Amino acid sequence: MLNDILKILENDASTTPKQIAEMIGMPQAEVSRLIKQALKERTIIKYKAIVNWDRVEAEHVWALIEVKLTPQKDVGFDSIAERIYRFPQTRTVYLVSGTYDLFVLVVGKSNHEIADFVSQKLSHIEGVKETVTQFVLKRYKEDGEVVEGTEEVKRQPVIL
Amino acid sequence: MVSKSKQRVHSKKYRISKRTNQLSPSGIRKFFDLLASIEGVISLGVGEPDYATPWHIIESAIESLEKGQTMYTSNLGMPELRQELARYLKHHYDLRYDPNTELLITVGVSEAMDLAMRAIINPGEEVIMPDPHYVAYDACVILAGGKAVTVPTFEEDGFELSAADVEECITNKTRAIFIGYPANPTGAVMSREKMTEITEVAKDHGLLVISDEIYAKLVYGVEHTCVPTLPGMRENTILLGGFSKAYAMTGWRIGYAAAPKEIIAAMTKIHQYTMMCASTMAQVAALEALRSGEESAAEMVEDYSRRRLVMVKGLCDIGLSCFEPKGAFYAFPSIKKTGMTSEEFAEALLTEEKVAVVPGSAFGDCGEGYVRCCYATSMADIEEALTRMKRFVSKYRKV
Numbered sequence: 001m002l003n004d005i006l007k008i009l010e011n012d013a014s015t016t017p018k019q020i021a022e023m024i025g026m027p028q029a030e031v032s033r034l035i036k037q038a039l040k041e042r043t044i045i046k047y048k049a050i051v052n053w054d055r056v057e058a059e060h061v062w063a064l065i066e067v068k069l070t071p072q073k074d075v076g077f078d079s080i081a082e083r084i085y086r087f088p089q090t091r092t093v094y095l096v097s098g099t100y101d102l103f104v105l106v107v108g109k110s111n112h113e114i115a116d117f118v119s120q121k122l123s124h125i126e127g128v129k130e131t132v133t134q135f136v137l138k139r140y141k142e143d144g145e146v147v148e149g150t151e152e153v154k155r156q157p158v159i160l
Numbered sequence: 161m162v163s164k165s166k167q168r169v170h171s172k173k174y175r176i177s178k179r180t181n182q183l184s185p186s187g188i189r190k191f192f193d194l195l196a197s198i199e200g201v202i203s204l205g206v207g208e209p210d211y212a213t214p215w216h217i218i219e220s221a222i223e224s225l226e227k228g229q230t231m232y233t234s235n236l237g238m239p240e241l242r243q244e245l246a247r248y249l250k251h252h253y254d255l256r257y258d259p260n261t262e263l264l265i266t267v268g269v270s271e272a273m274d275l276a277m278r279a280i281i282n283p284g285e286e287v288i289m290p291d292p293h294y295v296a297y298d299a300c301v302i303l304a305g306g307k308a309v310t311v312p313t314f315e316e317d318g319f320e321l322s323a324a325d326v327e328e329c330i331t332n333k334t335r336a337i338f339i340g341y342p343a344n345p346t347g348a349v350m351s352r353e354k355m356t357e358i359t360e361v362a363k364d365h366g367l368l369v370i371s372d373e374i375y376a377k378l379v380y381g382v383e384h385t386c387v388p389t390l391p392g393m394r395e396n397t398i399l400l401g402g403f404s405k406a407y408a409m410t411g412w413r414i415g416y417a418a419a420p421k422e423i424i425a426a427m428t429k430i431h432q433y434t435m436m437c438a439s440t441m442a443q444v445a446a447l448e449a450l451r452s453g454e455e456s457a458a459e460m461v462e463d464y465s466r467r468r469l470v471m472v473k474g475l476c477d478i479g480l481s482c483f484e485p486k487g488a489f490y491a492f493p494s495i496k497k498t499g500m501t502s503e504e505f506a507e508a509l510l511t512e513e514k515v516a517v518v519p520g521s522a523f524g525d526c527g528e529g530y531v532r533c534c535y536a537t538s539m540a541d542i543e544e545a546l547t548r549m550k551r552f553v554s555k556y557r558k559v
Contacts, residue, residue: 008466019539022473023466 001026002034006043009035013047050142060107062136063114065122067102068129077101080127089117100132111135183299191506195516202545204533205516207344207490209408213445214456217407220448221441229440235432236424237265237416238443244450245416253386255394261421264428265438265446269374269402269415270296271431276370276398276417277304279426285335287370290321292523292530294344294372306335312526315483315494319348323357330365337362339387340372342379345523345532346492347485355385359393368423370398374415375488377406377457380465382486388418395420405489406457407449414442464489464535467542471535474546478553489536492520496529498556506531508556513548 004024008015017035021028038044053060069080077095081102085093092105104122108114118133139147195201212218236242242259249255257263266272273296281287283305289297291310298308309329313319326337337358341350350358362369371387388397402415417427431437449457468485475482475493482493495505502519509515509531518534520527535542 007462015539019470019543022470023539025469 002038002043005031005034006038009044009047050145052147054148059109061109061111061114062139063106063108063118064134064136065104065106065118066100066132066134067104067122068131069101069127070129072127075127080125083125084122084128087117087121089114100130179303179305182302191516191518191522194507194510198510198514201510201514201516202537202541202548203516204535204537204542204545205518206536207534208410209405209460209489209536210538211408211460213407213409213412214449214453216456217409217445217448217453221445224444225441229444231440233265233437233440233443235428235437236260236263237438238440238447241265241443241447241450244447245418248450249418253389255386255388255418257418258421262418262424264417264424264431265443266415266417266431267435267438268404268413269372269400270413271435271438272400272402272415272417272427273297273300273370273372274303275427275430276400276419276423277301277306278430279423280368280398281306281335284333286331286333287336287338288326288329288334288367289338290319290343291525292319292345292520292527293338294340295522297338297340297372301338307333309334310524310526313346313348314526315492315530318483319343319346319492320350320354321358323354323361326358327361327365330361330367334365334367336368336370338370338372340374342375342384342485342487344375344488345490345518345520345527345530347488347490349379349382349485349487350385352383352385352390355387356390359387359390359396363392363396368396368398369393370400372400374400374402374405376401378461378464378489379487380461380468384487398423403446403449406461407453408460409442409445409449412439412442412445414438414446467535467537467539470539471533471542471546474542475533475549478546478550479557480549480553489534491533491535492527492530493533494530498553500556502528502531509549509552513552515545515548515552 001024005020008020008023017032018028021031035044069077071077081093081095084090084102084104089106089108090104091107094103095101096103106114106117108117114133118131122128123131141147192205195203195205239259242263242265245263246257246259249257266275277300281301281304284307286307286309287301288309288311290313301308311321311325311329313321321339341348359369369387373386376384376386388394388399398417398419400415400417403412404410417424471491472482472484475491479497480493480495482491485491495502498505500508502521506517506519509517517531520530520532
């Protein structure tokens with residue numbers, strides 16, 4: 001049952017415990033209890049909105065940074081990753097297989113700010129061997145949701 | 161709203177055929193002419209998924225068009241599709257149909273229904289069907305020159321068809337029993353036991369069963385009973401199925417019939433003269449749906465189930481008693497408390513609160529006193545519709 005609740009919330013975090021209770025046929029108190037517990041255990045990490053900042057005049061620059069690491073003695077990738085993800089500019093940090101080690105998604109107010117972050121902060125971290133920065137030109141889909149335009153299907157007013 | 165008889169067109173100028181004039185205009189259709197003229201309506205009327213077809217299915221059809229796959233297919237349908245369908249029926253129901261002689265790809269279940277009736281009915285022969293039933297069932301029988309005989313079903317019995325009642329309707333003219341479970345408009349599902357009682361009656365009297373199983377995948381917490389899997393029924397059933405409801409493919413118009421060789425040959429004869437073949441593009445899409453649509457279908461079913469619970473509870477809370485539908489995507493609440501007829505209720509609800517439901521009477525006399533609410537619509541719309549209906553019902557409820 002927790003899985004059902006998680007699926008509903010992952011799709012729409014604004015669904016209330018009352019609504020969920022009706023959707024899955026479970027007492028509301030039980031739904032609230034499970035959600036509370038999931039939040040406590042960080043099964044649900046956080047509720048957030050997916051924002052299209054282009055709709056308001058707020059400049060946002062996104063960059064994908066490929067980071068190659070040199071393994072340090074006594075220090076694993078995890079601790080290097082931590083030194084990186086603690087910077088609030090980083091939005092996503094993944095350890096990946098392939099030609100580089102860390103995938104870092106950074107959001108800043110300008111190209112300049114991101115350039116500063118890479119040259120002043122990221123590249124100085126011990127263990128960081130090489131970085132390749134790719135600026136995002138357009139966001140088509142964000143976290144499973146199409147950014148521009150609606151996906152709404154227009155039904156014809158007919159019935160058979 | 162105008163009564164059925166007044167709406168019939170008796171054209172003198174063009175001498176429309178008697179058989180066509182015998183058909184009453186679909187009760188749902190005339191209702192939707194009214195709907196089209198009002199803005200801001202929340203529709204619980206449309207009997208189709210609110211999803212677009214899953215992208216992988218659409219993409220496969222686009223690719224086939226780009227490759228120039230735009231010619232006719234075999235009358236029976238693409239061989240790959242029939243083979244995949246045979247595999248599907250074997251896998252899901254352990255049914256063996258020969259893809260070369262026992263499967264026919266049709267333009268939706270609607271065409272398959274028409275073909276089945278025309279292939280088996282002689283003038284004046286009777287076909288037994290439950291009341292209420294989907295609006296096309298009796299029309300197909302009439303168009304084939306037959307007579308539709310209806311067997312009442314009731315909310316108290318979960319709108320299940322009783323074998324004893326069916327048996328009582330059998331005459332020496334009875335040719336077949338036409339059923340469709342999970343049912344439109346009630347959402348009723350027949351248990352395997354109850355269905356077996358019906359098929360035993362059919363066998364005893366040498367009747368064919370035409371089983372419309374378009375909603376087979378849309379069942380909630382119960383097993384779907386596939387009629388040809390019942391003892392001795394593979395040889396006595398015309399199984400009709402399709403892709404519209406489970407894979408959200410209503411507009412593609414693609415379905416199939418599975419039946420013994422002789423029946424498929426007869427249906428194919430009509431199909432080849434009237435339709436040639438189902439649309440090639442839709443057949444490609446159907447093939448993709450069978451090969452890898454299982455997951456997307458399951459996701460939609462899971463979602464329908466949630467909406468179903470919200471809808472049924474909401475209707476009951478409003479005071480419109482509603483038996484729990486175990487299949488399809490319809491709730492069929494009783495509106496008898498309001499003292500209105502189904503048509504009056506639906507029309508007033510539409511004009512006063514802008515919520516569209518379908519009068520139960522459109523589906524037969526036993527549908528009077530009920531309305532059909534389709535819950536294949538967004539949760540937000542369901543909730544808003546329930547709020548409006550609550551306001552409406554409290555205004556009209558007779559204590």
